[in-house]
Amino acid sequence: xxxxxxxxxxxLKMTLAFQLEKEGFTVDACGNGEDALYYMxxxxxxxxxxxxxxxxxxxxxxxxxxxxxxxQTPVIILTALGELGDKVTGLDAGADDYLVKPFxxxxxxxxxxxxxxxxxxxxxxxxLCIKDIVYSSADNHLSGTLGSCSLxxxxxxxxxxxxxxxxxxxxxxxxxxxxxGVDAEVEDGNLDNYIHFIRRRLNCVSRQVCIxxxxxxxxxxxxxxxxx
Numbered sequence: 001x002x003x004x005x006x007x008x009x010x011x012l013k014m015t016l017a018f019q020l021e022k023e024g025f026t027v028d029a030c031g032n033g034e035d036a037l038y039y040m041x042x043x044x045x046x047x048x049x050x051x052x053x054x055x056x057x058x059x060x061x062x063x064x065x066x067x068x069x070x071x072q073t074p075v076i077i078l079t080a081l082g083e084l085g086d087k088v089t090g091l092d093a094g095a096d097d098y099l100v101k102p103f104x105x106x107x108x109x110x111x112x113x114x115x116x117x118x119x120x121x122x123x124x125x126x127x128l129c130i131k132d133i134v135y136s137s138a139d140n141h142l143s144g145t146l147g148s149c150s151l152x153x154x155x156x157x158x159x160x161x162x163x164x165x166x167x168x169x170x171x172x173x174x175x176x177x178x179x180x181g182v183d184a185e186v187e188d189g190n191l192d193n194y195i196h197f198i199r200r201r202l203n204c205v206s207r208q209v210c211i212x213x214x215x216x217x218x219x220x221x222x223x224x225x226x227x228x
Contacts, residue, residue, distance in 0.1 A: 033057025067094035144205030
């Protein structure tokens with residue numbers, strides 16, 4: 001599971017990142033609203049831990065922009081502002097949970113586990129287009145300038161994540177959590193197998209689109225003319 005930690009207190013940020021990584025999470029951390037918006041828009045995280053009082057852009061403003069863009073990534077606000085009105089403001093802005101500082105790390109873990117148990121509704125489009133291909137999620141059908149083919153359910157789910165994030169480097173753990181689920185026990189090689197399947201499908205239908213390997217990180221859907 002990949003977590004984005006947005007916290008301007010350097011010591012707290014380092015402590016939380018260390019503790020979360022010890023629990024097996026992958027953590028990206030930043031300390032101001034400008035950097036946070038960049039990370040949030042990358043759409044590569046399974047959960048966001050968001051401080052309210054941030055330099056450059058405050059947490060509530062960030063959260064509202066994030067939700068206005070259609071993202072459903074869960075967000076837990078971490079803040080010293082613990083009055084009832086503060087909590088209502090945060091939840092109404094789109095937070096999934098609200099944790100007041102100081103808090104025990106065990107409680108944060110429990111909140112994360114609680115959110116992971118909730119059913120996730122990813123935005124689905126009836127058809128997604130990029131370059132010379134069109135994918136229909138309704139019937140898992142892929143077509144392009146060279147022909148068309150049907151995809152399995154897992155192939156379609158994986159391809160859809162790429163199509164929703166074109167040219168973005170998607171980490172392996174993000175792809176695994178989006179397609180198989182954050183708590184699924186799945187071998188890492190399964191992802192490589194499905195990437196292989198999708199590459200074969202794309203080669204059959206497209207002259208322009210491919211999936212590139214970003215060594216040590218993950219994969220990216222990109223134009224064939226951008227291959228090295």
